[in-house]
Amino acid sequence: xxxxxxxxxxxxxxxxxxxxxxxxxxxxxxxxxxxxxxxxxxxxxxxxxxxxxxxxxxxxxxxxxxxxxxxxxxxxxxxxxxxxxxxxxxxxxxxxxxxxxxxxxxxxxxxxxxxxxxxxxxxxxxxxxxxxxxxxxxxxxxxxxxxxxxxxxxxxxxxxxxxxxxxxxxxxxxxxxxxxxxxxxxxxxxxxxxxxxxxxxxxxxxxxxxxxxxxxxxxxxxxxxxxxxxxxxxxxxxxxxxxxxxxxxxxxxxxxxxxxxxxxxxxxxxxxxxxxxxxxxxxxxxxxxxxxxxxxxxxxxxxxxxxxxxxxxxxxxxxxxxxxxxxxxxxxxxxxxxxxxxxxxxxx
Amino acid sequence: xxxxxxxxxxxxxxxxxxxxxxxxxxxxxxxxxxxxxxxxxxxxxxxxxxxxxxxxxxxxxxxxxxxxxxxxxxxxxxxxxxxxxxxxxxxxxxxxxxxxxxxxxxxxxxxxxxxxxxxxxxxxxxxxxxxxxxxxxxxxxxxxxxxxxxxxxxxxxxxxxxxxxxxxxxxxxxxxxxxxxxxxxxxxxxxxxxxxxxxxxxxxxxxxxxxxxxxxxxxxxxxxxxxxxxxxxxxxxxxxxxxxxxxxxxxxxxxxxxxxxxxxxxxxxxxxxxxxxxxxxxxxxxxxxxxxxxxxxxxxxxxxxxxxxxxxxxxxxxxxxxxxxxxxxxxxxxxxxxxxxxxxxxxxxxxxxxxxxxxxxxxxxxxxxxxxxxxxxxxxxxxxxxxxxxxxxxxxxxxxxxxxxxxxxxxxxxxxxxxxxxxxxxxxxxxxxxxxxxx
Numbered sequence: 001x002x003x004x005x006x007x008x009x010x011x012x013x014x015x016x017x018x019x020x021x022x023x024x025x026x027x028x029x030x031x032x033x034x035x036x037x038x039x040x041x042x043x044x045x046x047x048x049x050x051x052x053x054x055x056x057x058x059x060x061x062x063x064x065x066x067x068x069x070x071x072x073x074x075x076x077x078x079x080x081x082x083x084x085x086x087x088x089x090x091x092x093x094x095x096x097x098x099x100x101x102x103x104x105x106x107x108x109x110x111x112x113x114x115x116x117x118x119x120x121x122x123x124x125x126x127x128x129x130x131x132x133x134x135x136x137x138x139x140x141x142x143x144x145x146x147x148x149x150x151x152x153x154x155x156x157x158x159x160x161x162x163x164x165x166x167x168x169x170x171x172x173x174x175x176x177x178x179x180x181x182x183x184x185x186x187x188x189x190x191x192x193x194x195x196x197x198x199x200x201x202x203x204x205x206x207x208x209x210x211x212x213x214x215x216x217x218x219x220x221x222x223x224x225x226x227x228x229x230x231x232x233x234x235x236x237x238x239x240x241x242x243x244x245x246x247x248x249x250x251x252x253x254x255x256x257x258x259x260x261x262x263x264x265x266x267x268x269x270x271x272x273x274x275x276x277x278x279x280x281x282x283x284x285x286x287x288x289x290x291x292x293x294x295x296x297x298x299x300x301x302x303x304x305x306x307x308x309x310x311x312x313x314x315x316x317x318x319x320x321x322x323x324x325x326x327x328x329x330x331x332x333x334x335x336x337x338x339x340x341x342x343x344x345x346x347x348x
Numbered sequence: 349x350x351x352x353x354x355x356x357x358x359x360x361x362x363x364x365x366x367x368x369x370x371x372x373x374x375x376x377x378x379x380x381x382x383x384x385x386x387x388x389x390x391x392x393x394x395x396x397x398x399x400x401x402x403x404x405x406x407x408x409x410x411x412x413x414x415x416x417x418x419x420x421x422x423x424x425x426x427x428x429x430x431x432x433x434x435x436x437x438x439x440x441x442x443x444x445x446x447x448x449x450x451x452x453x454x455x456x457x458x459x460x461x462x463x464x465x466x467x468x469x470x471x472x473x474x475x476x477x478x479x480x481x482x483x484x485x486x487x488x489x490x491x492x493x494x495x496x497x498x499x500x501x502x503x504x505x506x507x508x509x510x511x512x513x514x515x516x517x518x519x520x521x522x523x524x525x526x527x528x529x530x531x532x533x534x535x536x537x538x539x540x541x542x543x544x545x546x547x548x549x550x551x552x553x554x555x556x557x558x559x560x561x562x563x564x565x566x567x568x569x570x571x572x573x574x575x576x577x578x579x580x581x582x583x584x585x586x587x588x589x590x591x592x593x594x595x596x597x598x599x600x601x602x603x604x605x606x607x608x609x610x611x612x613x614x615x616x617x618x619x620x621x622x623x624x625x626x627x628x629x630x631x632x633x634x635x636x637x638x639x640x641x642x643x644x645x646x647x648x649x650x651x652x653x654x655x656x657x658x659x660x661x662x663x664x665x666x667x668x669x670x671x672x673x674x675x676x677x678x679x680x681x682x683x684x685x686x687x688x689x690x691x692x693x694x695x696x697x698x699x700x701x702x703x704x705x706x707x708x709x710x711x712x713x714x715x716x717x718x719x720x721x722x723x724x725x726x727x728x729x730x731x732x733x734x735x736x737x738x739x740x741x742x743x744x745x746x747x748x749x750x751x752x753x754x755x756x757x758x759x760x761x762x763x764x765x766x767x768x769x770x771x772x773x774x775x776x777x778x779x780x781x782x783x784x785x786x787x
Contacts, residue, residue, distance in 0.1 A: 009683070010670050012770075016682065017358055017760065021761075076711075285714050287715075291728075341748045342724060
């Protein structure tokens with residue numbers, strides 16, 4: 001009967017079967033999840049947005065390819081992680097950014113933040129966010145001064161006051177109200193109106209009809225993508241929910257101009273890059289804690305830092321820096337959240 | 349439903365054989381019976397080359413308490429005593445028997461109507477003499493497990509019908525076809541341990557077996573069937589106890605430390621055979637299955653039968669067959685050739701085809717944490733692997749390296765195809781060696 005095909009018999013240590021999920025599947029899921037936001041970016045900011053995304057992705061992938069070549073390692077471009085970095089970086093740039101900004105940012109993200117620290121899986125910071133921070137520190141004017149108005153309506157979503165983004169509006173209005181004597185009465189009036197009418201901006205915030213970075217404005221599109229990622233297990237709820245929950249709590253407590261517990265937390269959640277950051281960047285597996293407990297601490301830390309920067313910091317927006325700072329704390333969090341081993345009795 | 353923390357849901361693959369009745373494999377012409385088929389002290393051979401033996405005759409004597417004898421599974425002539433390819437140990441001594449024309453059994457096997465009146469010690473003696481070792485695959489001597497030290501108070505016995513390994517259906521079929529023997533065996537277990545509570549754990553994918561067992565225990569007030577959700581590795585002792593009783597076996601401890609003893613359903617049947625009729629363990633049910641086998645079956649196979657004979661009986665291998673595994677796909681042991689014999693711990697022979705058997709390339713860890721999520725021992729597999737790669741075994745030991753039950757859930761789930769449990773296994777061996785050296 002059947003001769004033993006001895007040379008065919010494979011031998012290895014168990015387990016002999018593997019789950020079918022893989023790194024490329026996870027990464028491409030994230031890429032697909034960003035498509036709704038990409039479409040909204042095109043709708044509100046026009047072809048310029050697509051051009052910037054293209055430049056960022058192309059430079060990220062090219063940089064990664066060259067580095068693998070130089071390092072004489074098998075190319076791993078098809079895993080899609082460089083594409084994510086490119087898209088996320090572009091999502092964090094204003095549509096008015098000059099062409100070289102996404103290029104410089106992507107090269108920095110891939111070459112410095114990712115490759116120099118050991119490549120895929122070894123970067124300490126989220127590459128796209130670190131690159132954004134680098135660009136913001138190096139070219140603050142290009143990064144913030146010239147927001148492109150979305151196709152319809154004003155930049156901020158509220159008529160009567162000129163300001164770049166919803167959060168900028170909030171910050172400036174708060175400043176005006178805090179020291180009304182140094183401003184004209186009409187400005188003070190406008191600021192008070194703006195604060196009072198924050199809730200009128202909700203619809204615009206949800207669909208993304210406000211000023212801001214390319215990919216951060218449309219809350220609905222970002223949430224659709226988040227659902228895709230949940231469904232495909234590319235992210236878990238722990239980081240985004242604790243992050244957003246913490247922002248809601250702390251902006252409600254400290255975010256109001258009329259004392260504690262008067263802040264408009266809905267506005268804080270919907271505006272700025274919080275949704276993008278909480279679902280797409282803080283959840284980056286490589287630069288977040290490994291255990292669920294650690295992830296929840298990480299999320300809360302991001303939330304506290306975001307609100308701190310938004311309310312008391314120099315910038316109107318705090319998501320990027322909050323996540324980067326918490327990225328740095330990940331090894332520490334991991335060290336203090338080692339799970340209790342099954343059957344272990346903690347004596348101390 | 350109750351379960352344990354962690355775990356994975358691999359492709360079940362039970363449909364190959366779950367509906368197939370247990371068939372008896374025709375008597376093989378030659379058997380190779382390894383002298384060591386259990387965990388514990390080795391055995392001392394009692395036969396010589398050229399000697400005639402009867403089926404059921406003792407071939408080797410237990411040396412020491414944590415040891416069990418081995419018996420001839422066919423009658424015939426001892427052809428040789430030599431080292432062979434051992435399915436678990438790599439190499440090991442074995443008795444090779446050429447089967448005679450007719451089957452002759454030893455005369456001591458007969459039904460003892462009054463077996464229930466035996467004392468616990470007498471029962472245990474029969475169990476040891478029959479050569480019983482855990483048939484779930486771990487092959488720890490059964491009589492030792494049934495004699496916990498005086499200071500350990502046992503209050504519950506668990507019968508393990510979980511069979512969480514994918515593809516395997518031997519225990520499933522046993523429960524369907526021999527429920528009375530299994531329950532009588534379980535009764536013996538409870539009597540020996542002196543416990544008043546018996547739980548039979550069965551996973552939800554074997555509803556028919558659960559029904560049969562429930563019917564079988566009708567009227568036995570101290571037994572209950574507990575249906576558990578399907579999740580691997582629920583059949584691991586500690587996980588089953590956690591699921592059924594919500595008790596945690598202490599790190600480094602044994603089930604008896606928390607008052608529980610677990611026995612597999614196949615072992616329970618063998619216990620009944622041993623105690624009620626002094627029948628030695630000379631055969632067992634094996635699931636021969638997988639995409640690489642032409643006609644998958646559940647077979648009753650004499651211990652020592654070569655894989656080749658069994659596979660031939662099952663229609664042979666398919667063209668693409670590439671890997672032969674003793675046991676299931678999660679914890680089974682890949683075999684080097686088809687000359688290896690069935691031993692007491694062979695619950696299945698699984699044949700995988702090329703694509704499944706292919707060994708994936710290890711990619712960088714992206715810190716996704718899935719291994720941490722699924723680890724039933726709550727370890728950090730990726731951290732442990734890193735430490736083992738750097739030969740920092742003592743540090744890995746501090747992170748509870750030795751608590752790994754080697755279930756393989758981490759490697760299974762890893763999207764980067766990392767060889768996590770494989771590294772940890774290596775690390776455990778190295779750490780043991782280091783500790784031994786240090787005294």
